[in-house]
Amino acid sequence: MSHLIIAPVLLPLLAGILLLLLRPFAIELRRLLSLLAVLGQVILAIALLPIVHSGEILTYALGNWAPPFGIVLVADRLAVWMLLTTALLASFALLYAVRGSDTRGRHFHVLFQLQLFGLNGAFLTGDLFNLFVFFEVLLLASYGLLVHGGGRLRTRAGLHFVVINLAGSTLFLFAAGTFYGVLGTLNMADMAQKIALLPLEHQGPVKTAGLLLFAVFALKGALLPLHLWLPAAYANTSAAVAALFAIMTKVGAYSILRLETLLFGSSAGALAGMLNHWLLPLALLTLLVGMLGAIAASALRQQIAYLVVASVGSLLTAFALGNSEGIAAGLYYLPHATFAAGAFFLLADSIAQRRGEMDDRFEAGVQLTDGRLLGGLFFLVAVLIGGLPPLSGFVGKWLTLQASMTHPWMPWIMAVILFGSLLGIIALARAGSVLFYRAELVRPSARRAGALSLEVLPVIALLLLCSALVIRGAAVDDYTRATATQLLQPDVYIDAVLGSDHNRQTALSLNSTGDTQP
Amino acid sequence: MEALIALVIGVLTACGVYLTLRARTFPVVLGLTFLSYAVNLFLFTMGRLTIGQPPVIRPGIEQYADPLPQALVLTAIVISFAMTAFVIMLSLKTRADLGNDHVDGKEDV
Numbered sequence: 001m002s003h004l005i006i007a008p009v010l011l012p013l014l015a016g017i018l019l020l021l022l023r024p025f026a027i028e029l030r031r032l033l034s035l036l037a038v039l040g041q042v043i044l045a046i047a048l049l050p051i052v053h054s055g056e057i058l059t060y061a062l063g064n065w066a067p068p069f070g071i072v073l074v075a076d077r078l079a080v081w082m083l084l085t086t087a088l089l090a091s092f093a094l095l096y097a098v099r100g101s102d103t104r105g106r107h108f109h110v111l112f113q114l115q116l117f118g119l120n121g122a123f124l125t126g127d128l129f130n131l132f133v134f135f136e137v138l139l140l141a142s143y144g145l146l147v148h149g150g151g152r153l154r155t156r157a158g159l160h161f162v163v164i165n166l167a168g169s170t171l172f173l174f175a176a177g178t179f180y181g182v183l184g185t186l187n188m189a190d191m192a193q194k195i196a197l198l199p200l201e202h203q204g205p206v207k208t209a210g211l212l213l214f215a216v217f218a219l220k221g222a223l224l225p226l227h228l229w230l231p232a233a234y235a236n237t238s239a240a241v242a243a244l245f246a247i248m249t250k251v252g253a254y255s256i257l258r259l260e261t262l263l264f265g266s267s268a269g270a271l272a273g274m275l276n277h278w279l280l281p282l283a284l285l286t287l288l289v290g291m292l293g294a295i296a297a298s299a300l301r302q303q304i305a306y307l308v309v310a311s312v313g314s315l316l317t318a319f320a321l322g323n324s325e326g327i328a329a330g331l332y333y334l335p336h337a338t339f340a341a342g343a344f345f346l347l348a349d350s351i352a353q354r355r356g357e358m359d360d361r362f363e364a365g366v367q368l369t370d371g372r373l374l375g376g377l378f379f380l381v382a383v384l385i386g387g388l389p390p391l392s393g394f395v396g397k398w399l400t401l402q403a404s405m406t407h408p409w410m411p412w413i414m415a416v417i418l419f420g421s422l423l424g425i426i427a428l429a430r431a432g433s434v435l436f437y438r439a440e441l442v443r444p445s446a447r448r449a450g451a452l453s454l455e456v457l458p459v460i461a462l463l464l465l466c467s468a469l470v471i472r473g474a475a476v477d478d479y480t481r482a483t484a485t486q487l488l489q490p491d492v493y494i495d496a497v498l499g500s501d502h503n504r505q506t507a508l509s510l511n512s513t514g515d516t517q518p
Numbered sequence: 519m520e521a522l523i524a525l526v527i528g529v530l531t532a533c534g535v536y537l538t539l540r541a542r543t544f545p546v547v548l549g550l551t552f553l554s555y556a557v558n559l560f561l562f563t564m565g566r567l568t569i570g571q572p573p574v575i576r577p578g579i580e581q582y583a584d585p586l587p588q589a590l591v592l593t594a595i596v597i598s599f600a601m602t603a604f605v606i607m608l609s610l611k612t613r614a615d616l617g618n619d620h621v622d623g624k625e626d627v
Contacts, residue, residue, distance in 0.1 A: 129590055129593070136597050140600070143604060143608070147608070147611075150615075151615075152615050152616060152623075155611055155616070156612060156622070156623050158608060159543070159605075159609065159621065162601075162604070162605055163550065166550050166553075166605065167538060167553065169597075169598075170534075170550075170553045173558075173560075173561060173594055174557055176590075177557070177587075177590075178564070180564050180565075180586070180587065180590070181564035186586075
């Protein structure tokens with residue numbers, strides 16, 4: 001049993017605690033430590049990548065308690081892919097924050113590390129209740145980060161975000177409780193094999209619990225009609241936090257994918273594929289509504305927030321196709337959408353700061369200093385998000401469309417994705433022309449333009465990561481296809497977690513005696 | 519006993535949902551607290567209702583109380599406690615920043 005799996009969970013936790021204790025020390029020291037911790041997480045994810053790419057599923061039983069009785073961490077291809085995406089995004093978001101916005105409130109770095117602790121834990125855990133706990137950890141940290149720096153709109157958006165997520169947590173507990181009441185276990189691998197053998201009279205409660213869980217994950221992932229919290233929350237928070245939050249909706253998407261492939265996958269008997277009826281229409285509608293919101297937006301950050309909603313729609317459309325090509329396309333699209341949204345939020349902050357009191361509203365006005373560089377970057381990001389060739393957005397969309405060819409809903413999927421992209425391009429073209437071309441007044445910028453290279457470095461780095469997705473496209477595609485194949489064989493996951501067949505039999509018989517109690 | 523417990527959970531949830539949909543922050547916080555009470559009770563009953571049974575499996579004992587939901591409830595209580603504290607602080611901050619206790623910051627409701 002390798003201890004490497006628990007390292008991505010422990011490192012941010014310990015770094016967060018250390019940063020809390022180091023509060024009396026200079027901010028430079030804490031910034032350095034925070035950056036080193038994030039860098040460490042990138043290295044850990046890269047170290048795990050070749051191990052899981054060989055097809056091995058690493059498991060780690062905490063306290064050496066054998067699953068399904070103990071808590072277990074599982075690192076498969078999907079989990080490590082998410083870890084790597086998170087760590088890379090976090091390192092550039094942090095690099096942007098250490099330029100000064102981290103001192104506008106207390107404990108920024110502590111909360112940032114705890115947020116990563118929750119994210120990494122949620123990706124690695126193999127236990128449903130532990131998933132709930134890690135969700136709470138990442139949410140509690142995100143509440144703090146969201147209102148970081150204060151301000152009227154930010155506080156109001158924070159209150160809405162907190163209340164809706166607390167209601168979501170309650171639903172999660174109801175779902176977890178129902179699962180435990182029927183199945184007698186919360187280990188996801190064990191749950192999967194129990195669901196496969198479920199007698200008819202227990203299918204109703206399990207289906208209810210599964211749909212409740214789906215609703216919770218749809219809330220976290222901002223799936224229609226539960227997306228209404230997202231635009232206000234993302235548009236009003238600080239740039240680095242908004243960039244990091246680009247991964248938060250993906251946690252919901254990740255959980256939906258796990259639910260869809262592991263618990264209600266092909267081997268789930270009568271309940272197999274029960275989410276697919278809901279997921280595809282909702283995902284397509286989310287894509288459309290997100291793009292319409294982007295067109296109607298009156299400020300740049302609001303527009304980006306709606307584009308994040310739309311990207312969740314595209315992502316879940318790919319996942320909802322249910323075949324291995326669709327899931328692979330989604331997994332290709334996921335890091336692209338995350339990095340592109342992160343870069344866009346950081347860029348929007350740079351633009352807004354140069355426009356003085358006009359902020360990021362779509363009004364013709366100030367001639368931007370450094371307008372060429374920022375405009376060029378804006379163009380690149382727009383090409384990425386609009387999904388135009390030759391960048392990764394186009395490849396992701398192409399893969400999704402290709403995977404939908406054999407799907408019975410093919411005309412609808414094609415129409416919505418292509419029309420949605422058109423709407424997105426119109427929205428971005430309008431934003432770009434208002435911000436960069438319709439500027440008559442030449443005024444000195446609100447902020448001095450010094451250290452520009454440091455300011456745009458994270459944006460450029462995130463854009464380079466997106467182009468790496470295209471340049472190394474064959475390798476990435478290879479990995480995502482292998483991941484999709486692995487996800488569609490839940491038995492491999494179950495075997496890896498619960499060990500040999502012998503252990504599984506004992507686990508089954510022990511649990512079934514538990515069920516017979518009055 | 520089952521009917522009584524079910525009724526209690528149902529009433530708590532109904533009160534929680536009603537209060538969460540109110541327009542002022544204080545009832546909303548109370549509503550969330552009611553919801554967390556309801557779910558804690560629900561989790562507790564998922565180990566089945568037993569009275570005076572040992573929680574540890576031993577030879578010769580046929581009936582026992584399931585200890586796992588109790589551990590889960592403990593975790594859920596601690597988390598909801600922390601969340602309630604946080605949401606109260608945030609409501610106070612909203613009251614200070616927006617000048618009133620409406621959840622959308624509007625005075626004329």
